Ligand SMILES: *[C@@H]1O[C@H](CO)[C@@H](O)[C@H](O)[C@H]1NC(C)=O
Ligand SMILES: *[C@@H]1O[C@H](CO)[C@@H](O)[C@H](O)[C@H]1NC(C)=O
């Protein structure tokens with residue numbers, strides 16, 4: 001059933017290898033197709049109209065600047081001023097949904113709800129109303145990495161009081177926008193919010209407090225999520241009738257060999273990167289995964305700590321967090337093989353996640369590789385992730401693919417196209433298997449500020465003509481392919497935009 005086809009390329013870039021599924025399969029009529037973005041990566045206007053400072057504003061203004069190319073998101077895509085242009089691109093693509101995030105400090109410049117910034121409020125009203133004018137459903141992420149610096153100064157997600165601050169913020173945004181927004185994502189990527197940001201220096205706030213602050217964050221970020229979900233239940237669900245979920249970065253981890261050691265290593269890796277954040281919300285028992293908890297408690301004891309560095313949930317907290325999601329958002333990019341013996345990190349920092357769970361990553365050469373060294377993918381990885389969740393939680397979970405995309409250098413557009421086709425075939429495979437996937441959001445609309453990679457990494461369906469004084473946006477081939485899939489609701493592996501279609505003046 002799974003055949004691999006080769007292309008005869010007539011255009012600059014070759015679609016490369018793409019897996020072709022059974023013919024004639026269609027996405028259901030109510031399936032949502034969209035693109036995803038994050039406030040800090042596109043808005044710019046970092047200190048305009050009363051916006052407060054976020055941890056990303058503080059981080060990128062460090063000396064020396066942390067981004068590889070020294071860039072910042074001060075201007076980014078200027079979406080704060082050019083949202084109508086963004087929505088014009090969404091209309092060209094024919095999507096019926098757009099996922100974006102709210103910048104906490106644009107709404108609450110102090111981080112607290114003592115003062116609500118009217119110009120910040122107006123901006124998101126404008127975006128939402130413009131989307132709805134064109135029947136594009138807003139899916140709103142309440143938090144996507146840009147925590148108020150004021151709250152970080154008080155410990156951020158390592159301080160249990162964040163629960164109340166987050167709930168206050170969520171109450172403000174549900175109240176302001178919930179009449180029109182019916183799908184909410186509380187937290188984007190708990191793993192990335194905590195692991196690198198609190199454990200290393202590669203993501204704001206760059207706390208570099210590994211094996212400790214990252215674990216505190218893991219607990220309190222999930223309590224924040226649950227708090228917002230329960231708030232919605234108490235005060236908004238009856239009148240607004242929306243759904244509230246959470247979005248996880250979900251890579252696929254599989255054992256490098258069928259040895260018992262590699263199987264165990266894989267389970268521990270999944271627990272430490274993935275289910276540590278998913279189990280507390282979706283498992284029956286609640287709380288952090290068992291083997292990981294035991295491992296970190298043992299390590300902590302050996303290191304002389306009188307407590308586990310991974311703070312367990314109390315029974316009451318388990319109950320509070322358990323079952324608090326109407327859907328599971330999946331941000332899927334990468335796959336890894338896990339080995340108990342190969343490629344182990346030598347002398348990992350102590351304490352750290354890498355020391356607590358030291359397993360090796362193997363990325364086979366034959367997998368498709370993106371422009372980011374860690375980003376490669378195995379066949380069927382998205383289907384595998386969704387099947388894994390359904391099996392682990394033994395539940396009929398509703399999924400949205402809240403992010404999927406591929407970073408490539410100019411000239412390798414065929415690789416990006418193959419990524420989208422493969423993953424969308426994975427969505428169809430999942431639907432065939434009875435897995436409830438309700439939408440797919442491409443990462444991302446246009447090249448944007450890619451965190452510590454700055455502008456060097458390009459995920460956009462659109463690129464920008466830097467030689468044009470208006471910085472004209474130009475759809476890449478992938479944009480045409482995505483548009484065709486959305487229009488026909490099926491994946492035609494033979495479709496490729498003609499040179500005429502791709503002339504700039506015709507647009508999309
Ligand atoms: C988006 O922002 C990045 C950073 O400023 C820039 O490199 C890119 O060209 C912008 N793209 C568009 C479409 O404006
Ligand atoms: C991060 O912490 C490690 C271990 O303490 C240290 O070696 C390293 O220099 C720190 N990095 C920065 C940028 O402070």
Ligand SMILES: *[C@@H]1O[C@H](CO)[C@@H](O)[C@H](O)[C@H]1NC(C)=O
Pocket residue numbers: 396434436
């Ligand atoms: C899952 O839930 C949906 C909606 O409630 C329902 O239509 C479907 O039959 C369920 N599937 C299974 C396998 O229970």
